[in-house]
Amino acid sequence: MKAETTIAGIRADLAGPRAGGQKIGFVPTMGFLHDGHLSLVRECRRSADLTVVSIFVNPLQFGPQEDLARYPRDPERDADLLRKEGVDILFLPEDKEMYPDGYGTSVEVARLQDKLCGRSRPGHFKGVATVVLKLFNIVQPDCAFFGQKDAQQVVVIRRMAADLNLEVEIKALPIVREPDGLAMSSRNVYLSAEERQAALVLFRSLEEARRSFERGERSAAAIRESVLNRLASEPLARLDYAEVVNPNTLDPAERADEGTLIALAVYFGRTRVIDNIILGSAGEAK
Numbered sequence: 001m002k003a004e005t006t007i008a009g010i011r012a013d014l015a016g017p018r019a020g021g022q023k024i025g026f027v028p029t030m031g032f033l034h035d036g037h038l039s040l041v042r043e044c045r046r047s048a049d050l051t052v053v054s055i056f057v058n059p060l061q062f063g064p065q066e067d068l069a070r071y072p073r074d075p076e077r078d079a080d081l082l083r084k085e086g087v088d089i090l091f092l093p094e095d096k097e098m099y100p101d102g103y104g105t106s107v108e109v110a111r112l113q114d115k116l117c118g119r120s121r122p123g124h125f126k127g128v129a130t131v132v133l134k135l136f137n138i139v140q141p142d143c144a145f146f147g148q149k150d151a152q153q154v155v156v157i158r159r160m161a162a163d164l165n166l167e168v169e170i171k172a173l174p175i176v177r178e179p180d181g182l183a184m185s186s187r188n189v190y191l192s193a194e195e196r197q198a199a200l201v202l203f204r205s206l207e208e209a210r211r212s213f214e215r216g217e218r219s220a221a222a223i224r225e226s227v228l229n230r231l232a233s234e235p236l237a238r239l240d241y242a243e244v245v246n247p248n249t250l251d252p253a254e255r256a257d258e259g260t261l262i263a264l265a266v267y268f269g270r271t272r273v274i275d276n277i278i279l280g281s282a283g284e285a286k
Contacts, residue, residue: 001083003090007138010091014052014139022049026141026168028132031055032072032186033081036176040145041085043173052139053082054091056098060106061127072186091139098134106130109156109163115250116152116263117274120240125156132157136168143169147176149183151263151276155250175275177203183275195268198236202264202275205230205242209262213279220244220253223262231266240265240272247278 004010014024025048027040044051055078062068075092082090106126112118113125136144146154154172161170176184181203182196191199205227212223224244231237244253247261258280265274 001079001087001090003079003092005092005094006097007093010052010089010138013089014050017050018140023143024048024139024141025051026135026139026144027051027053028135028144028146029053029055030057030071030186031078032074032189033078034176034184034186036147036149036184038081038085039176040147040173041082041087043171044143044145045086047143047171048141050088051086052089052091052141053087054093054135054139056091056093056131056135058098058127058131059095060099060130061124063121063123066121067187067190072189091135098131107133107160109160112152112156112159112250116241116243116245117265118152120265125152128153129156129160133160133164133166136161136166141168143171145171145173148172148278149175149185149274149276151247151261152250155248174281181207183273185273187271187273190271191268191273195236195271198234199266199268199273201231201234201237202266202273206262206264206275206277210277210279213256218256220256220260223256227262227264231264236268238267240267242266 002013004013025044027044029037057071059068079090107129108126109129118125158170161168180200182199208230209223209227212226217223224242227242231239242264244256245251245261246253247259253260256279260279261276263276265272
């Protein structure tokens with residue numbers, strides 16, 4: 001595996017394979033990798049001739065009161081994991097490489113960026129869209145892989161790619177969960193043992209919603225109410241949002257149909273945990 005820290009370096013590495021017609025796959029990450037990230041890497045390797053992974057903790061997507069300074073980092077461990085997975089190129093840029101002095105451009109995806117997580121994290125998806133577009137322009141992948149856990153991020157990136165005519169296929173892969181159901185996340189390390197146990201209420205509330213749908217419930221309001229009731233049963237859970245939405249527009253749904261998205265964000269102490277399921281999608285919350 002070759003590691004690059006500069007834009008010029010990774011472009012030079014990719015010029016030959018691209019000219020030779022190799023299919024380039026890309027997995028953008030913020031590091032502190034877990035099996036969810038590695039599932040993306042494995043699918044990328046199956047789908048492409050050459051696999052590129054980036055690790056960059058993007059300052060533009062963190063608000064002033066958020067956890068940029070304490071966001072978990074372990075680049076040496078990450079590099080070792082990626083090497084074992086057969087990654088071809090690791091891109092590890094510094095902040096100044098991505099945002100040099102005088103940098104002043106950003107990307108916004110109107111309507112989508114201010115819903116769900118965007119309501120409590122203003123500017124977050126502006127930062128996400130900006131850095132992903134930059135990375136796409138640097139790597140110029142044929143396909144890029146994202147996790148369904150960050151469902152709104154996937155919707156925003158797909159919309160940006162379509163609107164800006166980017167020649168990249170966006171692939172979203174199912175959530176990878178711990179054996180007890182908790183969605184894997186780099187931020188799970190922030191949870192105390194008690195909070196970690198309490199956070200299972202997200203998975204359980206989503207499973208309850210799925211069972212209700214499978215029994216024939218189609219009222220989005222009724223399904224949402226069942227989720228809220230289950231969340232309210234956990235004293236340590238502090239609700240940010242629980243919504244039943246159209247998976248493309250993220251607008252509230254009146255009727256729950258196959259493909260409808262149920263998305264949650266809940267605080268446990270200072271840690272914000274997100275999760276979701278797509279109704280009718282077997283295995284999403286398994």
